[in-house]
Amino acid sequence: MSLADDLRAAPIAAAAIAALGGGDGIWIAGGAVRDAALGRPVTDLDLAVAGDPGAVAKALGRALGEHAFELSAEFGTWRVVAPSRGWQVDVTVLRGDSIEADLGARDFTIGAVAVPLAAGEAIDPSGGLIDLERGVLRAVGPQSFEEDPLRLLRAARLASQLNLKVDAETVALAHQSAARAAEPAGERQLAELRQLLAGPDPLGGLALLDELRITAVVLPELEQTKGVGQGPNHHLDVHGHTLEVLEHTLDIEANLARFVGDDRADEAAAFLAEPLADEMDRATALRFGAVLHDIAKPATRGEINGFIGFRGHDVVGAETIGQIMGRLRASRKLTRYLQALTLQHLRLGFMIKDAPLPPRRVHEYLRATEPVTIDVTLLTVADRLAARGAGPVASSEMVQAHLDLAREMVAAGLDWHREGPPRPLLRGDEVAAELGLEGPAIGEKLAELEAAQYAGEVTDRDGALGLLRG
Numbered sequence: 001m002s003l004a005d006d007l008r009a010a011p012i013a014a015a016a017i018a019a020l021g022g023g024d025g026i027w028i029a030g031g032a033v034r035d036a037a038l039g040r041p042v043t044d045l046d047l048a049v050a051g052d053p054g055a056v057a058k059a060l061g062r063a064l065g066e067h068a069f070e071l072s073a074e075f076g077t078w079r080v081v082a083p084s085r086g087w088q089v090d091v092t093v094l095r096g097d098s099i100e101a102d103l104g105a106r107d108f109t110i111g112a113v114a115v116p117l118a119a120g121e122a123i124d125p126s127g128g129l130i131d132l133e134r135g136v137l138r139a140v141g142p143q144s145f146e147e148d149p150l151r152l153l154r155a156a157r158l159a160s161q162l163n164l165k166v167d168a169e170t171v172a173l174a175h176q177s178a179a180r181a182a183e184p185a186g187e188r189q190l191a192e193l194r195q196l197l198a199g200p201d202p203l204g205g206l207a208l209l210d211e212l213r214i215t216a217v218v219l220p221e222l223e224q225t226k227g228v229g230q231g232p233n234h235h236l237d238v239h240g241h242t243l244e245v246l247e248h249t250l251d252i253e254a255n256l257a258r259f260v261g262d263d264r265a266d267e268a269a270a271f272l273a274e275p276l277a278d279e280m281d282r283a284t285a286l287r288f289g290a291v292l293h294d295i296a297k298p299a300t301r302g303e304i305n306g307f308i309g310f311r312g313h314d315v316v317g318a319e320t321i322g323q324i325m326g327r328l329r330a331s332r333k334l335t336r337y338l339q340a341l342t343l344q345h346l347r348l349g350f351m352i353k354d355a356p357l358p359p360r361r362v363h364e365y366l367r368a369t370e371p372v373t374i375d376v377t378l379l380t381v382a383d384r385l386a387a388r389g390a391g392p393v394a395s396s397e398m399v400q401a402h403l404d405l406a407r408e409m410v411a412a413g414l415d416w417h418r419e420g421p422p423r424p425l426l427r428g429d430e431v432a433a434e435l436g437l438e439g440p441a442i443g444e445k446l447a448e449l450e451a452a453q454y455a456g457e458v459t460d461r462d463g464a465l466g467l468l469r470g
Contacts, residue, residue: 019063023117145177153192160205186329233391248382289341359455373413422453
């Protein structure tokens, strides 16, 4: 079978053919063709149509029993989503007066290939299928990045996702347009960064952002970490350390049993797979947090008597993340999540000297770090493993002590995530009536009671009243 036949045999394409009566004047283009050529499952379909995209989308929606809606009036795009089947179809009007003109206006050759929906072989005017075989990402034309600067980020994302090398001419074109990389809407930039970090090689993707000279434009705060030296506990500058923290985060994600124990690995994996915000699951958001957790070290670096420190980089870092996420138009939930990771990423390290921790200290940590307890604990492990200098914190004994405590905290965090805090033995109005309190004092007593319950110090109403009265 040919590539065109293989693509039409995909369930989503076969359904589109059946719904649209053969589909004259309709072509499958872009990512679906690329995925079919790579032997990957085709679950998303991009249709280029010579007529009215709305009419085509509505006909497809009726046939699938799904809703069709206009995605972009500016680009003439409609979308049909079939969540029960895991399908998504985008229908876009042709750019130009022919399919060849449309393909010539696309970003990269590997996405500038089309297959007629009804019948016929692949149309590949720019040699995209050959580039796929060669493992090369190449811009369709010299104006590719100027026409849409978002393609600069997309180049890094696609190359890292598909293990492609960006060809030299495309790199040169990117350098010419790099200053425009931050022009697209923030949410479009965030979507590309999300996919880059969620992909199989986020480190390679970040390296490509550097190679294309767009890190300094899209994430100038990350660029500024380069060359910022650290103290004796670190063997790398802040930028190198950041990348190594991300590398260890990926290792933890891939080998959870080694870090959280065999008995909790499946539960931790399910936790990291939970949707968080902005189409990110917790694992992807944690990768983002690894990239940003030390973002304020350049601004807070100080040296006293030869000792290098970064006092307040957690607090200033949270403020900086707010600015970055505001620029990228991220949701409040994702922003607060990333800020919480940065604010709390030092806490566990300061507790190691007190291990083994009594239950009240465990409770204190759970309350202080929620709702990112598990996430930030894993981040501290990656952070500690990436500090391999000659200082005392980097000693093998301290590293092992941190890993041991982190394993306990992850287990406690998973229990808390599943069960929640102890069920209160007394209500706020009861505490107020029994002790004659009002205002913030009531909350303080309830917090004290919760800590005592968690520690097993009280188990019933009488015991709770005795504790609070005492």
